[in-house]
Amino acid sequence: MAATLTTLALAAAPALADDAETFTVNVTGDASDVNLGDGLCDVDLGLPINCTLRAAVGEAGDGDTTSTDTIGFDTSGGGIGLVTTLTLGGMLPDINEPTIVDGCSATPASTSPCVGVRATSTATDVFRVTSGGSPVTIRGLALTNAFRGVAALVVTDGLQIQNDWFGIKVDGTGEAIDTGVAITADDAVIGGTTAAARNVFANAAVGVTVFRGDDTVIQGNYFGTNAAGTAVAANGKDIELGGNGSDDSPTGTVIDGTQPTPAPVLAPAT
Ligand SMILES: [Ca+2]
Numbered sequence: 001m002a003a004t005l006t007t008l009a010l011a012a013a014p015a016l017a018d019d020a021e022t023f024t025v026n027v028t029g030d031a032s033d034v035n036l037g038d039g040l041c042d043v044d045l046g047l048p049i050n051c052t053l054r055a056a057v058g059e060a061g062d063g064d065t066t067s068t069d070t071i072g073f074d075t076s077g078g079g080i081g082l083v084t085t086l087t088l089g090g091m092l093p094d095i096n097e098p099t100i101v102d103g104c105s106a107t108p109a110s111t112s113p114c115v116g117v118r119a120t121s122t123a124t125d126v127f128r129v130t131s132g133g134s135p136v137t138i139r140g141l142a143l144t145n146a147f148r149g150v151a152a153l154v155v156t157d158g159l160q161i162q163n164d165w166f167g168i169k170v171d172g173t174g175e176a177i178d179t180g181v182a183i184t185a186d187d188a189v190i191g192g193t194t195a196a197a198r199n200v201f202a203n204a205a206v207g208v209t210v211f212r213g214d215d216t217v218i219q220g221n222y223f224g225t226n227a228a229g230t231a232v233a234a235n236g237k238d239i240e241l242g243g244n245g246s247d248d249s250p251t252g253t254v255i256d257g258t259q260p261t262p263a264p265v266l267a268p269a270t
């Protein structure tokens, strides 16, 4: 009987235009979406669909704060390629709704990033997650040449950072970044207990800064190493806690270098 009721309820539910959607980046340019809000990530009207990262972030910001949109990447031979770095011409639109950005959407078993994103300069952020952007997951990306790879600002609780490199390009070579991840909200998880969740922070002034926000978990990452964890690629600071004011005192931060195996310690941060 329960199954029958469920079936009836599903059949009676109206189609929602703002259900969770997936936008797949399939071109390497930096153009904006030509018609925001139409549910298509496309930088030029009509076929073919040409979806840039900038257009995908814009189209995912469709005003729906109840379902999670996914931004994936076509890393097949016909898409943006296997080892591709996208270079931004400026700041991306803020992410202010529940969103998953998954560089390895085409190869979800990958334990290293599948797409690189370079900011314009080390004065420019790549991803800024702002009010309403909860939960947000950023994974499978190599972020370089940025002020902040990911900045979680204001009420963006529950940010998840997994299988990302900061300060290392997708081909494994180093390229500087100022700050890998900046946190000002509660319950961020950076890394995890599996190798597939590991992030690497290298060649940065600061790897992770928890400026404000409680109960951040920083677990199972490599700091100040190359991608393999076998050579030094030092950060100025690996992890920085607390800001400058009396309300900038994060509490409950967990820093765990034992999962899934002890992180290599090759040299202290410079
Ligand atoms: Ca559109």
Ligand SMILES: [Ca+2]
Binding pocket: 042, 043, 044, 045, 046, 047, 048, 049, 050
């Ligand atoms: Ca088109």
Ligand SMILES: [Ca+2]
Binding pocket: 059, 060, 061, 062, 063, 064, 065, 067, 068, 069, 097, 098
């Ligand atoms: Ca959305």
